[in-house]
Amino acid sequence: MIGSSFAWSNDNAIIDSSTRFHPVMSDSGMVVSQEIFASQVGAEILALGGNAVDAAVATGFALAVTLPRAGNLGGGGFMLIHLAEENKTLSIDYREMAPTEASRDMFLDTEGDVDNAKARFSIQSSGVPGTVAGLLHALDNYGTLSLKQVLQPAIDLARNGFPVSTDLAASLQARQPTLHKNPASKSYFYKADGSGYKYGESLVQSDLAATLERIAKSGKRGFYKGRTAQLIIAEMRRSGGLINHRDLADYRVVERAPICGDYRGNRVCTMPPPSSGGVHMLQMLNILEGWDLQALDHNSAAYIHRLVESMRRAYADRSYYLGDPDFFPVPVAELTDKKYADFLRGQIDLQSASRSKDISPGLASAAAHNQSQVDKLRSIPQESTETTHFSAWDRWGNVVSNTYTLNFSYGNGISVAGAGFLLNNEMDDFSAKPGSPNGYGLIGGAANAIEPKKRPLSSMTPTIVFNRDGAPVLATGSPGGSTIITVVMQMILNIVDFDMNVAEATAAPRIHHQWLPDRVFYESGVSADTLGLLRGMGHQLSDKTRRLGATESIQSDGSTPFLYGTADHRRDGSGVAVPAAD
Ligand code: DON
Numbered sequence: 317m318i319g320s321s322f323a324w325s326n327d328n329a330i331i332d333s334s335t336r337f338h339p340v341m342s343d344s345g346m347v348v349s350q351e352i353f354a355s356q357v358g359a360e361i362l363a364l365g366g367n368a369v370d371a372a373v374a375t376g377f378a379l380a381v382t383l384p385r386a387g388n389l390g391g392g393g394f395m396l397i398h399l400a401e402e403n404k405t406l407s408i409d410y411r412e413m414a415p416t417e418a419s420r421d422m423f424l425d426t427e428g429d430v431d432n433a434k435a436r437f438s439i440q441s442s443g444v445p446g447t448v449a450g451l452l453h454a455l456d457n458y459g460t461l462s463l464k465q466v467l468q469p470a471i472d473l474a475r476n477g478f479p480v481s482t483d484l485a486a487s488l489q490a491r492q493p494t495l496h497k498n499p500a501s502k503s504y505f506y507k508a509d510g511s512g513y514k515y516g517e518s519l520v521q522s523d524l525a526a527t528l529e530r531i532a533k534s535g536k537r538g539f540y541k542g543r544t545a546q547l548i549i550a551e552m553r554r555s556g557g558l559i560n561h562r563d564l565a566d567y568r569v570v571e572r573a574p575i576c577g578d579y580r581g582n583r584v585c586t587m588p589p590p591s592s593g594g595v596h597m598l599q600m601l602n603i604l605e606g607w608d609l610q611a612l613d614h615n616s617a618a619y620i621h622r623l624v625e626s627m628r629r630a631y632a633d634r635s636y637y638l639g640d641p642d643f644f645p646v647p648v649a650e651l652t653d654k655k656y657a658d659f660l661r662g663q664i665d666l667q668s669a670s671r672s673k674d675i676s677p678g679l680a681s682a683a684a685h686n687q688s689q690v691d692k693l694r695s696i697p698q699e700s701t702e703t704t705h706f707s708a709w710d711r712w713g714n715v716v717s718n719t720y721t722l723n724f725s726y727g728n729g730i731s732v733a734g735a736g737f738l739l740n741n742e743m744d745d746f747s748a749k750p751g752s753p754n755g756y757g758l759i760g761g762a763a764n765a766i767e768p769k770k771r772p773l774s775s776m777t778p779t780i781v782f783n784r785d786g787a788p789v790l791a792t793g794s795p796g797g798s799t800i801i802t803v804v805m806q807m808i809l810n811i812v813d814f815d816m817n818v819a820e821a822t823a824a825p826r827i828h829h830q831w832l833p834d835r836v837f838y839e840s841g842v843s844a845d846t847l848g849l850l851r852g853m854g855h856q857l858s859d860k861t862r863r864l865g866a867t868e869s870i871q872s873d874g875s876t877p878f879l880y881g882t883a884d885h886r887r888d889g890s891g892v893a894v895p896a897a898d
Contacts (some may be wrong), residue, residue: 337819339871339880342894347371348868348881349706350795352891354378354387355883357469358708361461363895369397369458370466372708372716373451377470377528379704381521382478384738385487385725386704386795389527389539391447391740393703393720394587395454396574396778397622398788400713405585405780409570410450410720411771412443412742415558420766423748430748436755437494439557439740441728443772444567448531448539453569454716463605467532474525474736477518483888485515486631494729500551501731501738524736533754541565547735555730563779566769570642577652579605580812582789583782586804587719589646592638593801596630600805602657603629603664609813615825617849618666623809624829624836624855625664627802628675631758636677639763640765646763669854672834702726702827703776703795708872709788709879715777715870717791719800724755745772757795759832777804781811787874790818794884796864801835803865805855811871811882818871819882826864837862841879866890 340346345368347358358375367372372395377389383699392412398405423435435441455466488495489512490503495501496510504521506512513519530538538544545564552559576585577598584601585595603626637647650656664670702725708716721740722728728741747760754760756775764773777800781790790811794803803826810821825841836850840861847857866884883890 337817337823339817339819339882340892340894341523341877342881343421343711343877344881344895345371345710346870346881346892346894347375347706347708348870348883348892349375349379350704350866350868350883350887350890351379351383351481352889352893353382353473353892354706355893357473358706359893359895360469361466362710364461364465366461366466367459367712368530368708368710368714368716369454370461371710372706373455373459374469375706375708376447376451376718376720377467380737381470381473381524383484383704385491386702386721388446388447388720388722388727388740389737390442390447390727390732391720391722392443392742393450393718394591394774394776394778395450395716395718396585396587396780397454397458398585398715398780399458403786405574405576407574407587408450408454409572409574409590409771410446411590411774412446412451412740413563413567413786414443414743414746414766414768414770414772415560415563416560416768417560418743418766418768422766423743428749430752435739435744435748436724437728439552439555439728439730439739441674441743442557442559442739443742444559444563445740446569449536449567449569450720452536463535464532467528471525471532471683472526477520479516480519481513481889483839484519485513488512489687490728491687491726495726498730501726501729504731504736517770521736523734527735527737538773540567544735547732550580550734551730551732553684575648575652577601579808581784581883582812583786584779584808585782586777586779587643588648589638589773590771591774591776592634593775593804594779595638595646595648595651596634596780596801597777597805599630599633599657600626601808602652602654603661604809606658606661611807614810615846617846617853620827620836620842620846620850621666621853621855622664622668623802623827625670627829628662628670628672628831629660631829632672632675632677634677635759635831636761638773639760640773643767643770644763646896657800667853670724672831676833703800705778705793705866705868707791707793707868707881709791709872710869711877713788715780715788715791717780717793719776719778719793719795721776721795742772745774753832757830757833758798764843773881775800777801778805779808781808785874785876789874791868791869792867792869794867796865798830799864802826802828803867807867807869818869818880820881822867822869822884828864837864839864
């Protein structure tokens with residue numbers, strides 16, 4: 317039961333007459349996601365007595381129905397869980413894995429150039445999906461309700477249909493050219509005559525409901541074996557894909573210790589490799605900690621300059637050192653070392669912009685380390701949109717921060733005929749060729765080269781922040797490809813350095829830089845005067861504004877049962893849901 321107690325975050329911000337943006341408040345748990353029906357599903361699970369993990373798993377499956385551009389069964393992601401009673405924080409890596417038949421040069425054409433169409437829109441762009449294994453692993457190990465209970469709401473939404481939102485209608489229209497090329501996608505997401513659904517019309521997904529029912533009945537086997545697996549393999553055979561039965565049966569989630577760092581007395585716990593998000597967010601926070609940011613004022617030129625220069629250096633390192641840690645020795649400790657940050661901060665000219673072409677990955681770190689560390693870093697061989705986040709928090713203080721994706725909006729546009737779900741194009745997150753940018757302009761090398769069974773490097777940054785007493789005070793994360801890391805970091809800066817509440821922190825205009833291209837991206841709301849000052853310092857600004865990320869966050873003061881949630885207004889249809897009062 318949700319009744320009148322769930323609130324649309326956007327309305328909530330508007331109906332309050334004070335000048336501060338206000339979050340939605342609850343003392344009985346909360347779920348925040350990019351799609352309100354899925355948030356409601358999570359809140360219903362909390363109302364049934366489920367914990368944050370039960371709610372998150374139910375929301376994850378519901379988003380696969382109601383937000384098909386990013387919610388998924390055919391993709392992968394990362395979940396961070398904080399367990400209150402054990403006072404333990406862990407991460408679940410359910411990133412896609414490259415099929416056994418994948419190979420380093422599989423996306424190169426006869427000239428040796430990257431064939432972007434193949435890397436992004438062919439069936440070979442799909443990695444072995446991890447979502448079902450990941451969500452079930454979380455439920456089996458840390459949930460309290462049955463698989464049937466948490467899956468039933470998603471099954472009902474798929475089987476009975478749900479009213480199409482403006483966001484879903486618009487995104488399906490935007491992706492029509494791609495989705496119409498695949499007969500299964502065309503039949504699943506458009507009417508019989510091929511036309512699009514309008515706002516309020518019902519979208520029924522019977523094949524997807526049947527797949528969800530197989531999972532509810534048989535768990536992991538309901539997806540990775542039996543009928544669903546047969547349908548996936550039939551799709552591979554039909555379209556020239558590489559995933560085989562063995563790849564599906566062998567898919568494994570990995571529980572990894574999260575990486576945690578201190579920022580001004582707060583403990584920031586976030587996702588380790590194969591996401592680059594945690595390493596580089598902590599690296600940037602370490603650099604920024606050396607300045608009194610509050611004294612500079614939020615989004616002043618002096619503040620943005622420091623952010624940009626920190627981002628430039630972190631993303632240069634990303635291109636060189638980051639990849640799947642099961643295949644490559646990612647120097648996490650070195651990159652997140654406070655002394656290394658001191659060294660990098662010392663390299664930053666506070667008056668003028670550096671040029672990305674003058675910042676070399678790895679080399680910048682050399683002087684900061686002793687010779688053996690330098691040798692270690694140098695011995696590493698140098699070669700050269702659509703995701704979604706949700707947060708859940710229960711009344712016992714358990715917290716889940718989850719980001720998952722198909723990579724692009726609607727993945728590669730190819731649905732598994734008969735199974736009702738879209739496939740990811742995550743193989744494009746590998747570096748198909750050293751120095752060639754992927755779909756987000758990111759460069760990589762050997763660390764992130766394609767290898768069988770390897771997980772492509774990600775930027776997804778699900779994060780939980782703890783106060784000095786060790787109590788969780790923030791769960792957040794975002795979509796946005798390469799911009800995820802800088803967006804999530806700005807949420808933390810807004811709250812820690814500028815004392816914003818979670819609604820204000822979400823609303824504040826964001827900026828982004830990623831080393832290459834050498835460009836400062838910014839949202840509307842950064843003042844023209846500030847942009848002029850940044851230009852004067854030598855920064856190259858993007859010629860137009862851009863929306864950066866979509867955070868779905870929950871905040872706590874760490875000492876009362878009250879939670880404060882904000883769904884990001886940047887994406888239509890997002891929402892906060894809380895369980896109805898008993
Ligand atoms: O894992 C990654 O970093 C990307 N596949 C995420 C893609 C994404 O965030 C697109 N969303 N807008």
